[in-house]
Amino acid sequence: MSATVELVEHAPATGHVLPDAVGRALAASRVVDASPDPYTPGRWLLRAGSKVGAVSVDGPDLASPVTVRITPKVPITRLFFLLGYSLDPRGVRRDGQVDVAEHRDLLPALAHAVERQIDRALWQGLLQGYRETEESALVVRGRIRETDQIRRRFGAALPVEVTYDEFTTDIAENRILRSAVERLLRLPGVPREVRRRLLHHRLRLADVTPIVRGQVLPAWHPSRLNARYQHALHLARAVLSDASPEHAPGGLRIDGYLLNMNKLFEDFVTVALRESLRGTDLGCRLQASHHLDEAAAIRMKPDLVLYRPDGTPLAVADAKYKAEKRAGYPDADLYQMLAYCTALGLPEGHLVYAKGNEPHAAHRVRNAGVVIHQHALDLDQTPTALLADIASVSRHMRACLSV
Known part of the structure; x- marks a missing residue:
C-alpha cells in the first residue's frame, strides 16, 4: 500500500x-x-x-x-475555467461549467475532461489529412529528391529517394491525441473507469504514431475540417506540457502531473487582456523581447505590451500570481515595472495579481512621471465577474490614449 x-x-x-x-x-x-x-x-x-x-x-x-x-486553493471548476480560457478563449464555456464529473482532485478531473473531449472528437471517426512522406522506394512516387539520391545512392537507379503527400490518419491532430492518451495511462491516480475508456481510445488510435516525450508537438492549424477536434487538442496540449519530472537522484522515478499556477495565471491574464482588445485598433504582443539598456545587453520580456495604432507602445502589463504578504504588494514588482516603463518610454504600467491583501492601488514615481497600477483579481468568483475585472484592467490601460 x-x-x-x-x-x-x-x-x-x-x-x-x-x-x-x-x-x-x-x-x-x-x-x-x-x-x-x-x-x-x-x-x-x-x-x-x-x-x-x-x-x-x-x-x-x-x-x-x-x-x-x-x-x-482555487476550486477545481474555477481552475479549469482559467485553463480552458487560456488555451481556447472563444471555445470555453463562460458559465464556468466543466465536465469533471464528481472529481475534486486535479489529475482525476483532468483525465476525465480530456477523455470526454477525445471521445467527442473521435465519435465521427478519425480525421484524415495529407502528410508529407520521405522514403526510399523501388518505384517513383511523387517527387524525386535529387540531392539525397546522389548523396546516398552514388548514381544507382534504385532505390529512389522520393517525397510524396500521403492521405492518412497519422497526422498532427491524431498524434497529439494519441500521445495525450498514452501520457494519461502512465500516470498514477487516473480513475479506473476513465482508464478503461482511455484504453479504448488508444485502440481507436492504434495506427497513429505517438510523440516521444521531449519532442516538440507537431503543428496544427484550426480549420473547418478539424473543428470537432479543437477542444480536445487544447486540453491534450495541457496534458503534454505539464511540469512534472520523470527521474530523480538515487535511481528513483517521479511521475505524475503538475500544473504551474504561476504560468496558468500569467497565461490567463494575458490572453484575457488580448481578447478584451478585439474590435479596437490597438495591438498587443505577449512575451515580446525588449532590452533595458542601449547596448541591448540586458533583455526583458514583459508579459504584455499594448501598442497605439501607429505602433508605438502605450502601456505594459505583468501578471503576478502570488502577492500575499502581510505588508501588501511586493516592492520588487514595482521596481521591475518601473524598469519596463522607463525602457519602453511609457507613462503607465500595470501589475495584475491574484487577489491578495490589497485592493487596486496606483503609485506615481517621484521625478519620473510614471504611474504604476496594481490590480487584484479574485479568482474565486464567477467567470463573468472575473472577465469583467479583466475588462476593467483593460480600460485602465487604454485610458492613456486620452492623455
Whole structure:
C-alpha cells in the first residue's frame, strides 16, 4: 500500500515521516520545498509552492511508492475555467461549467475532461489529412529528391529517394491525441473507469504514431475540417506540457502531473487582456523581447505590451500570481515595472495579481512621471465577474490614449 502526503498550495510547511531517499528526491526535483526536520530524524518538512497536482515517487529500494498530492486553493471548476480560457478563449464555456464529473482532485478531473473531449472528437471517426512522406522506394512516387539520391545512392537507379503527400490518419491532430492518451495511462491516480475508456481510445488510435516525450508537438492549424477536434487538442496540449519530472537522484522515478499556477495565471491574464482588445485598433504582443539598456545587453520580456495604432507602445502589463504578504504588494514588482516603463518610454504600467491583501492601488514615481497600477483579481468568483475585472484592467490601460 502506497503512502500519501496531502499538501495545499502555498500553505505553511508540515512534517511527514518519509524515507530519506524520497525526501532528497522531492527536494532535488523541486516538486515541493523539502528539508529534513532538524529535531526529528526521519521526518521531513514539506511545503507546496505554486505547482498543483499529484506525483508518485517509486524505486527498487522503496517498500512502496509515496504519492504527493497538492491541492490548489482555487476550486477545481474555477481552475479549469482559467485553463480552458487560456488555451481556447472563444471555445470555453463562460458559465464556468466543466465536465469533471464528481472529481475534486486535479489529475482525476483532468483525465476525465480530456477523455470526454477525445471521445467527442473521435465519435465521427478519425480525421484524415495529407502528410508529407520521405522514403526510399523501388518505384517513383511523387517527387524525386535529387540531392539525397546522389548523396546516398552514388548514381544507382534504385532505390529512389522520393517525397510524396500521403492521405492518412497519422497526422498532427491524431498524434497529439494519441500521445495525450498514452501520457494519461502512465500516470498514477487516473480513475479506473476513465482508464478503461482511455484504453479504448488508444485502440481507436492504434495506427497513429505517438510523440516521444521531449519532442516538440507537431503543428496544427484550426480549420473547418478539424473543428470537432479543437477542444480536445487544447486540453491534450495541457496534458503534454505539464511540469512534472520523470527521474530523480538515487535511481528513483517521479511521475505524475503538475500544473504551474504561476504560468496558468500569467497565461490567463494575458490572453484575457488580448481578447478584451478585439474590435479596437490597438495591438498587443505577449512575451515580446525588449532590452533595458542601449547596448541591448540586458533583455526583458514583459508579459504584455499594448501598442497605439501607429505602433508605438502605450502601456505594459505583468501578471503576478502570488502577492500575499502581510505588508501588501511586493516592492520588487514595482521596481521591475518601473524598469519596463522607463525602457519602453511609457507613462503607465500595470501589475495584475491574484487577489491578495490589497485592493487596486496606483503609485506615481517621484521625478519620473510614471504611474504604476496594481490590480487584484479574485479568482474565486464567477467567470463573468472575473472577465469583467479583466475588462476593467483593460480600460485602465487604454485610458492613456486620452492623455
